[in-house]
Amino acid sequence: MINGERTISRPLRWGMVGGGRTGQVGYKHRTGALRDNTAYKMVCGAFDLDFERGKDFGVKLGLDAERLYPDYKGLIAAEAKREDGVEAVTVATPNFTHFEITKACLEAGLHVICEKPLFFTVAECEEVAALAEKKGLIVGVTYGFTGHPLVHQMAAMVAKGVLGEIRIVDLQYSHGFNAGDDVGAPEAVKWRTNPATAGATFVLGDIGTHLYYLSEIVLPHLKIEKLLCDRKAFIPSRAPLEDHATVLMHYDNGARGRLWVSSVDAGNMGSQRYRFVGSKASVEWSDSHPDQLLYDVQGEPNSILHHGMPYLEEESLAFDRMGALHTEGLGDSWSNIYLWIAQAIDAKRRGNDAFLKTHHYPGIKAGTEGVRWLENCVRSADAGSAWVDFQ
Ligand code: NAD
Numbered sequence: 001m002i003n004g005e006r007t008i009s010r011p012l013r014w015g016m017v018g019g020g021r022t023g024q025v026g027y028k029h030r031t032g033a034l035r036d037n038t039a040y041k042m043v044c045g046a047f048d049l050d051f052e053r054g055k056d057f058g059v060k061l062g063l064d065a066e067r068l069y070p071d072y073k074g075l076i077a078a079e080a081k082r083e084d085g086v087e088a089v090t091v092a093t094p095n096f097t098h099f100e101i102t103k104a105c106l107e108a109g110l111h112v113i114c115e116k117p118l119f120f121t122v123a124e125c126e127e128v129a130a131l132a133e134k135k136g137l138i139v140g141v142t143y144g145f146t147g148h149p150l151v152h153q154m155a156a157m158v159a160k161g162v163l164g165e166i167r168i169v170d171l172q173y174s175h176g177f178n179a180g181d182d183v184g185a186p187e188a189v190k191w192r193t194n195p196a197t198a199g200a201t202f203v204l205g206d207i208g209t210h211l212y213y214l215s216e217i218v219l220p221h222l223k224i225e226k227l228l229c230d231r232k233a234f235i236p237s238r239a240p241l242e243d244h245a246t247v248l249m250h251y252d253n254g255a256r257g258r259l260w261v262s263s264v265d266a267g268n269m270g271s272q273r274y275r276f277v278g279s280k281a282s283v284e285w286s287d288s289h290p291d292q293l294l295y296d297v298q299g300e301p302n303s304i305l306h307h308g309m310p311y312l313e314e315e316s317l318a319f320d321r322m323g324a325l326h327t328e329g330l331g332d333s334w335s336n337i338y339l340w341i342a343q344a345i346d347a348k349r350r351g352n353d354a355f356l357k358t359h360h361y362p363g364i365k366a367g368t369e370g371v372r373w374l375e376n377c378v379r380s381a382d383a384g385s386a387w388v389d390f391q
Contacts, residue, residue: 002321002336006038008346012111014040015079015086017072017101018093020048021057024188025115028144029090030061032334039342043067044086046075072101076108088138088345091115094191095199099124102139106131111345113140113338116213117205118367122375125368132364138348140341141367143213145272147336149328150293150307153316154276154283155218157295160313163278166219169249169257170275171211174265178243181235193238200378202241204231208261208377209370210272213362215257216369218276222251223390229377230385234264247377290329337362 014033019026026047033040044067048054051070058068069075072089079085088111091101099119105112106128118141119125132139145151157163182189191197192206199205227249231242243264249257275284284294293305305312308324321332340361347355372391380388 001317001323002036002319002339004036004038007339008039008342009350011037011039011041012342012345013043013084013087014090015042015044015046015067015075015088016090016092017046017075018048018091018097019045020050020054022048022053022187023092025092028330028334029092029113029142029338031331032142032338033090035331035335036339039339040088043084044069044075044079046070046072072104076104076110080108087111088113088342094197095120095205096191096197099128102128103131106135106137106139109135109137111138111140111348113142113341114367116141116143116209116367116370117199117201117374118364118371120199120371122368122372125364125371129364129368136348138341138345139364139367140337140344141213141362141364141370142334142337143210143362143366143370144330144337145210145287145290145333146214146217146362147319147333147340148290148307148330149312149316149319150285150290150305151214151217151333152319153293153305153307153312154274154285155220156313156315157283158218158276158278162281163276163283164280166222166251166253166255166276166278168275168277168282169215169219169251169255169259170273170277171215171257171259172261172273173207173211173271174260174262174268175207175271176264176266176268178235178263179266182237193241193243195241198241199374200241201231201245201374202233202238203243203261203263204229204245204247204377205370205374207263207272208245208247208259209374211259211261211274212373213366213370214274215259216366218274219251222253222255224257224373224376225250225252226387226389227376227380228385228387229380231377231381242381245377245381247380287330291327 046069091114231245233239244262281297
């Protein structure tokens with residue numbers, strides 16, 4: 001169980017680029033980082049494209065006005081001059097800025113926690129991985145629900161053979177918030193539907209990468225051999241980007257996968273659903289009932305496993321925060337992700353390679369694999385939804 005006790009030598013001095021008052025994801029980062037008060041201390045920010053608004057926001061978060069900057073370059077330069085300068089920076093800005101800001105932070109000797117989809121290309125991911133390695137720095141990536149203890153329950157059950165051989169992988173992340181057209185749409189929709197600012201995908205990168213990384217946690221032993229991606233813009237102005245996509249996947253053990261993502265699934269508030277089917281049993285988890293894991297054994301009555309209960313695997317109980325009687329949700333998951341990244345940064349700082357070898361956290365590899373998956377999806381879709389070998 002995680003109860004907020006200090007697990008690293010001291011809190012990291014932490015700042016944010018983006019994630020300001022109007023940003024959708026900023027609060028989730030602060031929830032994740034600041035919840036325990038023992039892993040991060042927020043010291044600075046360049047929160048907003050609009051400096052005055054970002055400054056006012058930072059002051060209202062309780063930060064020193066002198067440490068609120070118009071942009072990331074100003075933040076890096078001024079913080080480098082301080083003895084108590086920032087050590088780790090979160091990048092919570094639109095996709096097209098991730099690469100430039102992450103690189104600049106690493107060059108300046110700062111650890112980075114960056115939003116997904118990490119960058120536009122695998123080549124960019126590999127360049128940054130090499131830079132982080134050279135500088136001895138950590139890059140973390142925030143896939144929101146993958147810190148939830150029931151995700152790790154599924155992973156442990158698969159690893160221990162409870163489900164038997166995995167045969168079917170069924171993944172869905174859909175909502176209807178873009179069912180209408182984009183006339184008068186907010187900035188967050190405008191940049192997401194423009195290839196120059198979003199990258200080569202809309203919903204595949206925006207929500208599909210969450211599905212993909214979570215499936216990698218549950219099925220680390222399976223690799224995709226080939227996939228077929230069919231994507232469509234139901235709102236034509238979004239083309240060539242998609243607001244709906246289906247991906248079929250063949251895994252190297254013969255398993256079959258089906259993943260679909262949509263932002264035009266009108267009326268659906270269910271969001272994310274994961275089902276892993278083995279030769280003996282299945283597990284299914286959805287963020288609409290995050291406390292519950294459906295566990296269905298062939299030939300037996302179906303059952304519901306509840307988070308935090310002693311009958312769960314140790315790998316799940318270790319990450320529980322609230323205890324079984326109370327809801328364990330997205331904020332708890334983000335707190336775990338941030339804690340794991342802080343532990344990685346702390347180990348890196350102290351040169352504890354042995355710890356890093358076995359420590360689970362979403363790092364540069366998690367970000368890179370998401371981008372690799374996107375590249376394969378786009379290659380398939382652009383070839384007329386052809387099967388392509390996974391590269
Ligand atoms: P948004 O458009 O709602 O907010 C972006 C914020 O960044 C705004 O505050 C804006 O002023 C600021 N900003 C933009 N460019 C900046 C720059 N160069 N310097 C400083 N500030 C800048 O976007 P959002 O929905 O919050 O998405 C941001 C990122 O987070 C995207 O990469 C998105 O894919 C990702 N995201 C992840 C999750 C998740 O669950 N992990 C959820 C939502 C968004």
